Amino acid sequence: MEKRKIEVSLSPALFSSYYHNPECNVVVVDVFRATSAMCTAFHHGVKEIIPVATVEEAISYKKEGYLVGAERNGEVVEGFDFGNSPFSYMGDEIKGKTIVLTTTNGTKAIAIAKGVNEILIGSFLNLSALAEYLIEDNKDVLIQCAGWKNRFNMEDTLFAGALVQKLLESSDFGNLADSAVAASHLYEVAKDDLYKFLEKSSHRNRLKRLNLDDDIRFCLEVSKFSVVPIFKEGVLVEKNEFVSAS
């Protein structure tokens, strides 16, 4: 039997070059910090998240009374409730609520994957739960890195490598694109100390300048949460909630 395929699209600009199988599962990852914040929010009881690509869309939701997060270039956009720090998504005020979110790279990566059968949200925080879901579901996997303004970034690629290694624990997977092999090798080099390995990475330094070192360390914690956010009909929900609602 042919092994299931794992591909990694290292930038949103490459999505269309990789995407060819409407049946595959697409995992969107933006480690620093959009998808880490999303996983944190679902773990802390948020009901759903509406990812929007532009600040303009976010403003119109805000006018309708929604809780809205907006981040650009690592900072909270003025006038919004929060940005994409995971620590903003732990309080009681989000429990059971719908949140709207726009970020520099992460929500755009979700937007380009629209039209795909199933989009899942990945981060180091939910690595094991996500891998388990993907292994059980009998599909190829395409990991879409959010990158930084269409450029390659290290942290999303390391997550992709970690996920590749997890998926290979199932013998169903084995057909790897070059990008998946590369991501796996990079993770192998980095995994003993992700924080230190990322010392020279551009976005870690961008966040450090904004005094967000706690965020960085938090986003690199592995398999802390068991949520699997899934994007359906324009909205992110937790997988189990989606299953029970359908």
Place this chain on the structure above:
Amino acid sequence: MEKRKIEVSLSPALFSSYYHNPECNVVVVDVFRATSAMCTAFHHGVKEIIPVATVEEAISYKKEGYLVGAERNGEVVEGFDFGNSPFSYMGDEIKGKTIVLTTTNGTKAIAIAKGVNEILIGSFLNLSALAEYLIEDNKDVLIQCAGWKNRFNMEDTLFAGALVQKLLESSDFGNLADSAVAASHLYEVAKDDLYKFLEKSSHRNRLKRLNLDDDIRFCLEVSKFSVVPIFKEGVLVEKNEFVSAS
């Protein structure tokens, strides 16, 4: 003094996301096999190479009586003199001649970089000579991988990593994009046996199926030639020839 920058664009689709400095040197690489063939041709005395993006352009040059190479999906296009095997570019019949060449990925990568101040041709075959030229020239470096149909490929990324490491031998360089750091790490893992490391890579296997193992081994020989092909006004010439002609 700020260190000179090295960036790696891992796919032609990412070129515009990286390119922002008209003064930088752009290195185009397509290890299997376009840029390896070009370096081989210059070492064996070809006068100039006109890279064209489409088979149609190649046909019109052929009608004018030029020697024309055309490759698509690893094979010589019917009716042309040669494809992109380096072994086709070693004979006396090319000495002093102008050659026209179109390939699946390599010539397209050159085409997208058009408009840039200086485009240089890189391959393992001319690694040291190229690095020496780039170090002496006081500019930032952007390495453009040809990839495979806009996807990431391993062999071009390994070359990029090898070049990053060579450039870092000069203390002028030190400002690395994440993509350059990643390429360097991959090369570090692979360098003791590039051939073996590439065993699982998609394009190596594509070429092996076409019985091109000799080509693969040849393209992985490091610093065999001292040529530095440079693209000026639509034509590739050898750097020294260009200098003496200007």
